[in-house]
Amino acid sequence: MDIKKEIGLRLRAAREKARFSQTSAAKKIGIHNSTLGKYELGEREADNETLLKLANLYGVKVQWVLTGEEQNKEKIVDKIIEHVGEPGDKQREKFTNLFLEELNNLPEEIQKSLYTLIRYIQKK
Incomplete structure (x- = not known):
């Protein structure tokens, strides 16, 4: 389908x-x-x-x-933390830079949609 x-x-x-x-x-x-x-x-x-x-x-x-599937929030957070590390950690800094670079490579329309979504979530 x-x-x-x-x-x-x-x-x-x-x-x-x-x-x-x-x-x-x-x-x-x-x-x-x-x-x-x-x-x-x-x-x-x-x-x-x-x-x-x-x-x-x-x-x-x-x-x-x-x-059609639910995702357990804790699993997502655990996976991110696993890859991010503690504040000040070089691995965390590397992850953050890679993440921001990937976001920057997205089409502008998707970046705007993500920004709108993040702002909407922050208001809740």
């Missing part, structure tokens, strides 16, 4: 489980209900900000919407 259709099915399932109509969910996040319908049918791809809004509205994680 096409990945957009899989994402659409998960969006619809989450919306229905959260007991929203397409119209009410779309209105709450500021999009037209036909746009949400196209996301759910896999005919259109939602941008990162819209996916985040929908996931928050439905009470699910964006990762689940995208992959």
Whole structure:
């Protein structure tokens, strides 16, 4: 099955489980209900900000919407710490520099989306 259709099915399932109509969910996040319908049918791809809004509205994680799998936060943090080291550690400095370099190599549109996502998370 096409990945957009899989994402659409998960969006619809989450919306229905959260007991929203397409119209009410779309209105709450500021999009037209036909746009949400196209996301759910896999005919259109939602941008990162819209996916985040929908996931928050439905009470699910964006990762689940995208992959169908949940990720344990502790495992992610453990993996990062494992590679980062302690403050002042040369390995941590190296990791930070590589991470920033990779971010810098991303297309500007993705960098802006990541920045928006980070700012949104910081406000919570």
